[in-house]
Amino acid sequence: MRIHTDTIAVTAVVCSIIVASTEAWSPAGLFRLDRRQHLIKHPLPTRLQMAPPRQSSAPRSAKVEEIENRESSHSTDIPSEAPSFVHEGELNYAEEELLSSLAAEEGGGKNLKVPQIHLPPRLSNPGVGWEHHHRATTQFVHGHLSRMKANGDPTKYLVSNTDEWKILDEHKEEIDEIHLRDLLQDSERSGAMYAEHDGVYLDFSRQRATLETLDLLEDLAEKQELTQKIKAMMTGEKINFTEKRAVLHTALRADRTEKVYVDGKNVVEEVHEVLDQIKTFTEGVRSGSIRGYTGKRLRNIISVGIGGSYLGPEFLHEVLKTEPEGINSALGYDLRFLANVDPVDVERTCADLDPEETLIVIVSKTFTTAETMLNARTMRQWLWDFMGNDKEVVRKHIVACASTSATEKVKDFGIDTDKYFFRFWDWVGGRYSVCSAAGALPISLLYGFNLFEKFLKGAQSIDKHFATAPFRENIPMIMGMLGVWNHSFLNYKTRTTLPYAEALLKLPSHIQQLDMESNGKTMTKFGVEANYNVGEIDFGEPGTNGQHSFFQLLHMGQPVPCDFIGFCQSQHDLCLDGESFSSHDELMANFFAQPDALANGKTADEVRAEGISEEDIPHRVFKGNRPSMSLLLPKLTAYAAGQLLAIYEHRTAVQGFIWDINSFDQWGVELGKKLAIDVKNHLQEARNSDDHVIEASNPASSRILNYYVDQSRDDHVCRDANNASSLTRVTRKTHADHSRLPPPVQHDLAGKGGRL
Numbered sequence: 057m058r059i060h061t062d063t064i065a066v067t068a069v070v071c072s073i074i075v076a077s078t079e080a081w082s083p084a085g086l087f088r089l090d091r092r093q094h095l096i097k098h099p100l101p102t103r104l105q106m107a108p109p110r111q112s113s114a115p116r117s118a119k120v121e122e123i124e125n126r127e128s129s130h131s132t133d134i135p136s137e138a139p140s141f142v143h144e145g146e147l148n149y150a151e152e153e154l155l156s157s158l159a160a161e162e163g164g165g166k167n168l169k170v171p172q173i174h175l176p177p178r179l180s181n182p183g184v185g186w187e188h189h190h191r192a193t194t195q196f197v198h199g200h201l202s203r204m205k206a207n208g209d210p211t212k213y214l215v216s217n218t219d220e221w222k223i224l225d226e227h228k229e230e231i232d233e234i235h236l237r238d239l240l241q242d243s244e245r246s247g248a249m250y251a252e253h254d255g256v257y258l259d260f261s262r263q264r265a266t267l268e269t270l271d272l273l274e275d276l277a278e279k280q281e282l283t284q285k286i287k288a289m290m291t292g293e294k295i296n297f298t299e300k301r302a303v304l305h306t307a308l309r310a311d312r313t314e315k316v317y318v319d320g321k322n323v324v325e326e327v328h329e330v331l332d333q334i335k336t337f338t339e340g341v342r343s344g345s346i347r348g349y350t351g352k353r354l355r356n357i358i359s360v361g362i363g364g365s366y367l368g369p370e371f372l373h374e375v376l377k378t379e380p381e382g383i384n385s386a387l388g389y390d391l392r393f394l395a396n397v398d399p400v401d402v403e404r405t406c407a408d409l410d411p412e413e414t415l416i417v418i419v420s421k422t423f424t425t426a427e428t429m430l431n432a433r434t435m436r437q438w439l440w441d442f443m444g445n446d447k448e449v450v451r452k453h454i455v456a457c458a459s460t461s462a463t464e465k466v467k468d469f470g471i472d473t474d475k476y477f478f479r480f481w482d483w484v485g486g487r488y489s490v491c492s493a494a495g496a497l498p499i500s501l502l503y504g505f506n507l508f509e510k511f512l513k514g515a516q517s518i519d520k521h522f523a524t525a526p527f528r529e530n531i532p533m534i535m536g537m538l539g540v541w542n543h544s545f546l547n548y549k550t551r552t553t554l555p556y557a558e559a560l561l562k563l564p565s566h567i568q569q570l571d572m573e574s575n576g577k578t579m580t581k582f583g584v585e586a587n588y589n590v591g592e593i594d595f596g597e598p599g600t601n602g603q604h605s606f607f608q609l610l611h612m613g614q615p616v617p618c619d620f621i622g623f624c625q626s627q628h629d630l631c632l633d634g635e636s637f638s639s640h641d642e643l644m645a646n647f648f649a650q651p652d653a654l655a656n657g658k659t660a661d662e663v664r665a666e667g668i669s670e671e672d673i674p675h676r677v678f679k680g681n682r683p684s685m686s687l688l689l690p691k692l693t694a695y696a697a698g699q700l701l702a703i704y705e706h707r708t709a710v711q712g713f714i715w716d717i718n719s720f721d722q723w724g725v726e727l728g729k730k731l732a733i734d735v736k737n738h739l740q741e742a743r744n745s746d747d748h749v750i751e752a753s754n755p756a757s758s759r760i761l762n763y764y765v766d767q768s769r770d771d772h773v774c775r776d777a778n779n780a781s782s783l784t785r786v787t788r789k790t791h792a793d794h795s796r797l798p799p800p801v802q803h804d805l806a807g808k809g810g811r812l
């Protein structure tokens with residue numbers, strides 16, 4: 057890049073001012089003479105002091121060296137000619153250093169930058185005395201900077217200000233002129249718009265994008281240093297800058313031999329220590345060598361956790377339930393998830409289970425989440441109701457998965473932290489924790505550790521692909537960049553995940569938390585709000601159920617980019633005698649048809665050709681031009697589930713990196729929790745006295761809270777244990793009731809003796 061001569065001139069001048077000017081010894085003097093105090097307090101780093109020769113740590117090109125040597129050799133003469141070339145970076149670097157120290161004084165904002173300034177010829181071509189130069193330049197530079205400061209443009213750093221972004225904005229206008237139906241006929245384009253890795257086939261040819269769009273998205277990714285940011289994440293840099301934490305869910309599935317350091321410690325070693333602990337423990341439970349307080353086998357597992365401590369593990373559980381190896385290894389065992397604090401969820405989870413055969417796994421990174429901790433106390437009480445209020449009951453029937461920073465809380469709960477505390481770390485985000493003990497323990501208890509290992513291997517395969525594959529072949533990168541394109545440029549506010557596999561019924565809800573808790577933000581790393589769309593609304597449903605639910609809208613309502621996920625082989629295919637299609641082919645026929653229907657639509661002429669009456673035609677036209685992408689994998693196994701998980705984790709990260717937001721914190725969940733505590737205090741006061749009137753933060757809240765208390769006063773459970781079981785207050789019926797009441801012998805369904 058060629059820099060303007062006058063720009064260079066100003067750089068040299070700035071430097072020489074530092075050296076030569078007597079009074080204003082420092083650039084501070086350039087700004088406000090009283091800054092001198094500042095520099096006395098915070099002397100400029102040597103590299104900014106132009107004492108001949110300057111030793112600076114800033115990387116310096118040969119050119120800069122040459123200029124400075126010339127300057128230092130001529131320190132006393134007036135520079136007669138403008139230096140020939142200066143590296144932009146160096147200048148900014150110096151400015152950066154200088155201004156950040158000044159900015160600190162100026163209230164911390166970083167928007168006090170000295171840009172490259174173009175000097176009018178009268179200044180750039182010195183001919184007159186040095187003094188004149190100094191004064192004129194000082195005023196000029198200072199004037200320019202304070203103007204900048206006055207009407208500073210905080211959005212300047214936003215990605216939307218980059219040329220790459222602006223070019224994409226312009227390109228969008230061209231794309232708006234083209235219909236997907238036509239783009240799809242371009243075989244060269246379609247031939248370039250798919251990618252494959254380790255059995256995963258991604259077809260993104262039904263995106264409203266051309267090959268040029270991909271080039272421009274690649275430019276944007278480069279501009280945003282996407283590859284460097286991915287590397288920073290995977291090598292343990294503390295990229296979660298608001299919590300000052302590394303983001304290392306990839307380390308949870310790294311090979312034992314790999315090394316990733318956080319604060320000087322190789323975290324992979326610790327990861328495998330815990331995986332070994334889980335393997336030993338789950339094999340002990342499954343072999344019966346580890347038993348309950350009364351000596352019974354522990355064959356019921358209740359995993360108590362919410363959010364990331366539940367959605368990921370449940371997604372995987374639903375996959376393995378019908379996975380051939382999973383079916384066999386789960387026989388005789390039962391895994392249930394208790395997430396909601398709704399007492400009905402408690403009863404639905406455990407009423408028919410024998411507590412003596414039940415192991416409670418408390419999954420909570422912080423061990424502070426209100427719902428999880430109340431449910432955990434409830435489960436503890438349930439155990440005590442049946443086996444007596446003995447510490448050993450807790451030590452034998454309750455284990456925990458939590459972050460090391462919660463160790464004391466786990467101990468205080470009465471759990472045997474030497475043997476039954478399965479730790480993970482603060483560098484694992486809750487919604488990224490399914491590969492940690494949070495998923496490994498409940499899943500391995502039901503399906504055996506081997507199957508969980510296959511899940512980790514699938515995720516690892518995508519991690520390696522993500523870290524190494526070039527842009528056009530990199531599946532999570534392409535999906536992420538097209539996500540940015542669809543949301544920030546084509547303005548699609550929502551996105552839907554449509555797995556054509558019933559066993560993936562919990563994937564959309566896992567992606568909802570993964571994506572919306574990660575990118576549901578507007579604040580960028582610059583402390584400036586994004587002036588572009590960030591964070592889609594995700595929803596989804598398995599195919600073909602969704603087709604009979606919200607597909608009307610997808611085809612004729614507001615367009616929603618779709619992800620179709622399908623498998624070449626079913627976990628369990630069926631082909632009834634006399635049927636020409638297997639059930640899986642029936643399913644997959646829709647998987648292939650829907651993306652084309654969305655893309656091509658149906659024109660008025662095509663409708664008319666079907667003999668539809670003129671007045672009905674408008675209601676039958678499909679606009680089409682609705683983007684989707686299709687992921688096709690060989691079969692839904694534990695390995696494939698790991699691949700899918702990592703693909704979506706990395707897609708979310710890519711979008712956050714491009715949008716310059718922190719995808720790894722979730723401060724937005726705190727306010728609601730805080731207000732819930734206030735409400736609980738109001739309720740407690742109201743419940744403890746008959747005439748207490750709640751005064752909440754606003755009249756509407758006061759009214760509805762007092763209404764709730766009044767309406768629930770009579771049968772409030774804390775007042776009297778209405779129709780609870782005699783054995784426990786936690787459930788109305790118990791396993792004893794369930795086991796005692798034989799099922800009714802026969803129902804005479806319309807005289808057919810119960811047979812359909």
Ligand code: F6P
Pocket residue numbers: 362363364365419420421422423424425428486487573722725
């Ligand atoms: O409230 C949101 C959240 O913090 C999620 O990020 C997290 O997955 C969930 O709650 C549960 O948190 P924990 O695992 O600490 O109980």
